[in-house]
Amino acid sequence: MSIQKNIAQHIAQQGYCIVDDALPADISESLHQYVTALPEHVFKDMGIGRGDSFRLDKSYRRDKSCWLTGEHPAEQAYLAWMEDLRLEVNKQLFMGLFDYEAHFAHYAPKSFYKRHLDTFKGQANRNNRQLTTVYYLNPNWQAEDGGELLMYADEKSTEAFKRITPKMNRLVVFLSDEFPHEVLAANRDRYSIAGWFRLKA
Numbered sequence: 001m002s003i004q005k006n007i008a009q010h011i012a013q014q015g016y017c018i019v020d021d022a023l024p025a026d027i028s029e030s031l032h033q034y035v036t037a038l039p040e041h042v043f044k045d046m047g048i049g050r051g052d053s054f055r056l057d058k059s060y061r062r063d064k065s066c067w068l069t070g071e072h073p074a075e076q077a078y079l080a081w082m083e084d085l086r087l088e089v090n091k092q093l094f095m096g097l098f099d100y101e102a103h104f105a106h107y108a109p110k111s112f113y114k115r116h117l118d119t120f121k122g123q124a125n126r127n128n129r130q131l132t133t134v135y136y137l138n139p140n141w142q143a144e145d146g147g148e149l150l151m152y153a154d155e156k157s158t159e160a161f162k163r164i165t166p167k168m169n170r171l172v173v174f175l176s177d178e179f180p181h182e183v184l185a186a187n188r189d190r191y192s193i194a195g196w197f198r199l200k201a
């Protein structure tokens with residue numbers, strides 16, 4: 001069975017999935033080389049909300065990011081892999097996922113992202129995000145490096161049910177409006193690709 005098929009099954013059963021060694025190692029390595037070689041100025045501060053409610057709040061999130069353009073072959077391979085996942089999820093869950101947007105994220109040491117949902121239930125927004133992916137690009141990540149992703153079962157939970165180390169080639173996929181999550185501060189540079197499958201505009 002393909003990894004994408006397996007992920008779709010897990011999403012159907014439990015709403016989330018954590019996969020190690022998700023992509024072929026050469027793609028993972030190539031993405032890592034690419035993202036760590038990008039000049040710092042291409043990474044932009046991320047805000048909160050869209051349109052009129054957009055704001056920058058450094059006490060809430062400190063990651064910086066840069067949208068994937070698909071110009072580099074490693075980005076193309078990554079996006080092609082995600083396209084297979086989109087088709088598989090639509091086949092198994094009838095979610096009607098239409099497109100995918102993704103950015104490279106850089107958390108400099110001490111950067112974090114406080115507890116949040118990637119979208120809100122019932123939001124009739126044409127950019128509504130349905131399914132979140134987070135893909136990590138950090139070789140030799142150690143427990144003392146911090147930077148874990150904490151996942152909460154629902155909005156009422158105060159205890160995380162998953163504590164996920166951002167290790168190289170690990171992929172986390174979850175329903176965007178189901179799982180509040182947060183990124184703890186790390187002690188070294190932390191790189192990832194965060195992406196969202198969306199409905200048709």
Ligand code: OGA
Nearest residue numbers: 118134149181183192194
């Ligand atoms: C996000 C996010 C999690 C992570 O970008 O919305 O929650 O582990 N990222 O980087």
Ligand code: MN
Nearest residue numbers: 116117118181
């Ligand atoms: Mn998030």
